[in-house]
Amino acid sequence: MTTCIKCGNVENVVRSGFVRGKQRMFCKACNLYFTITPHNHLTTKKPHQTTIIDIAKVLGISPSTVSRALNNSTEINENTRQEILRVANELDYRPNFLAQSLNRGETHTIGVIIPDIQRPFFAGVVAGIQKVATEAGYRVMICQSNESHHTETLNVQALVTSRVDGLLISHSKETNSFEHVKLQLKKGLPIVHFDRVCNEVDTAKVIQEDFSGGFALIEHLISQGYKRIAILAGPADLLISKTRIDGYKAALEKHGIEVDEDLIYHSNFSKEESVKALDYWLSLPQKPDSIFTIHYANGIEMIMALKERNVRIPEEIGIVAFGDELIASLIEPSLTTFHQFPFKIGETAAGILIENIINKESFVPYTKVIEGELIIRKSSLKTNRKYNQQA
Amino acid sequence: MTTCIKCGNVENVVRSGFVRGKQRMFCKACNLYFTITPHNHLTTKKPHQTTIIDIAKVLGISPSTVSRALNNSTEINENTRQEILRVANELDYRPNFLAQSLNRGETHTIGVIIPDIQRPFFAGVVAGIQKVATEAGYRVMICQSNESHHTETLNVQALVTSRVDGLLISHSKETNSFEHVKLQLKKGLPIVHFDRVCNEVDTAKVIQEDFSGGFALIEHLISQGYKRIAILAGPADLLISKTRIDGYKAALEKHGIEVDEDLIYHSNFSKEESVKALDYWLSLPQKPDSIFTIHYANGIEMIMALKERNVRIPEEIGIVAFGDELIASLIEPSLTTFHQFPFKIGETAAGILIENIINKESFVPYTKVIEGELIIRKSSLKTNRKYNQQA
């Protein structure tokens, strides 16, 4: 009943199974297998983004010529170019970034991995990154690790899958192995660390004055007469935490104050841990007379908790914190901080990454330190003489 | 001197111009044009991300089989699949998102345009969007308009170039024409508006209780005995500003208070404008006894400015604001707000957009209102009886 699509023979055509639900035939005459398609439905051309092929068809020329016109090639007649640009504009042509990137082998996109976009510090960093990236013609793709090592690894893979040209990473507080980063670095992907960096990988880094910031805050406290200074640190593995502790210890040693391990508390930055640390300290026979939190938000929490417990600030306990946000100047009492400049950190990191991307072969990793600023406020001013001046 | 690359003839080869800097020859014997390339340099295979072709070569099979193995196709032998997966894992294969997207015609990426990532509200929205998008297997690409109409237009074009599957937009405060959105909508791009929506375009929208939020705040003020209520609004074109003013007016009318146009001030949300508005109001013969700012940050600024001017809050002037952040509860006096839920707004908007993307044909735009919550604090509590309760 079925005619062979090749020889037109009818008698020698037999059925030969199904392929993907469609009846398959075999023509013994011409030795041909073929399937029967219900009907080639009328090819409804869907509306789509216009392509250079569309433009070429309109003008009756070849796609390569259109491409040349759009890419400011010299190998094209000016009149032709104008015609092409006119039609392109008429059809609201937008180049297909996917095809371009696939062809060129670069996406002009950089990936950013941060713990949490909702933290003002990282929002500021992202804004700085976007500014520099946009100016340089790069897109930005942002991922949040939510402070999870596993999610961070997935983020890296997702961004590699997206074939980003480079990566900006601030590690989660959980991250203590860096294989996911090393692997991509080995494959030649430019990577720049910022803020929460790691020393085990040979990448460029943008960091803050973690050591000298801690040092400055503690020296300020000492200048105000505080002697038993507690520190609310971060996870033991976190490098910025370690470095800030080092600054803390160095300042104590310089002024002949012994380090008391009881006064060093490792937290996960959560409010619960802050309160727990505070209550622990207040229960000690020798209570601290001041507290340094390495995360600004914990400083705010400390002030709130101390007010609840009717402890006077700064008379009974002084507070200083690393990092500065608007809120630090508005709370009562206002909070002494070491101000970091997130926007600048973002700008710098993005700049270095793009430098790395462009000079892939010759780039030599280096570390850039963004200077911070000690901002003295009421929470640490026992004596009244040094308001808003560095100790 | 040159031998023809085809017939090997030497005598009949003549020079025939230059093409792209390379000497071009013509062989009169075999009628052939050809150029002379210095030397086909040794093909240095660069290290690259592994492709399915690499895998196929290793196993001596075809790329299509590898693709099938990786895509959980049924048309493949289980043993073959395992072998392929093993090699893929060994070579740390990551599918090339660009090639996949180009082939499938979808990127599984959604674009987000917001005015400023540094504003906590938008950071919260973005976090909500990312949560839902990630769970659904979508990537997110974020652009900031920096409150500029022009930048917003460029953002739309950039995202279209990136071939995002859909768009989430909160307009800049400058934006008063919506052609850039309409154009893409006409081309079939799913678009969902949130927060700063516009009524001129037929898209799905996620909005807050702008009207009833304003209404509730004003009714609360009235219940506290305030009668001359000023409002610091946004740009006259901004829809959310208009709607909140409508809520303000409706509440006044309900309680028989006449609307005084002197007490309506259109600002651009900047601190300077806030202070200007305040000083203007304070200079009036009939000063207001309370102020409603439609942007929470302006409320904070008002409190600071009033404290500087030694005006007592809430006794002389009460303050309420639309929007709530941590800072509102920490400032002295704490600020009465209408709390919006940015994270939820983001979640909802992303959910609707993905719904729109998946059911592109059958999707019918609708508007979803995210309920807010009146949070009464000290800045508006003249009488002391209704702390933390809705009026």
Added chain:
DNA sequence: GTCGTTTTCGGAAACGTTTCCGATAGTTTA
């Protein structure tokens, strides 16, 4: 007019993946 030169364009390969369309060997059914 001849010959080398320049300008301008078309064809085709390549980027990495998916998918359509067959093809083959082995397996079941009648």
Added chain:
DNA sequence: TAAACTATCGGAAACGTTTCCGAAAACGAC
């Protein structure tokens, strides 16, 4: 045991762009 079927694979087209290579026409100088 032949016919019908299933399982499994390869080849090639397609996605939209850039770019390499070559061709033709126009141009210039002698």
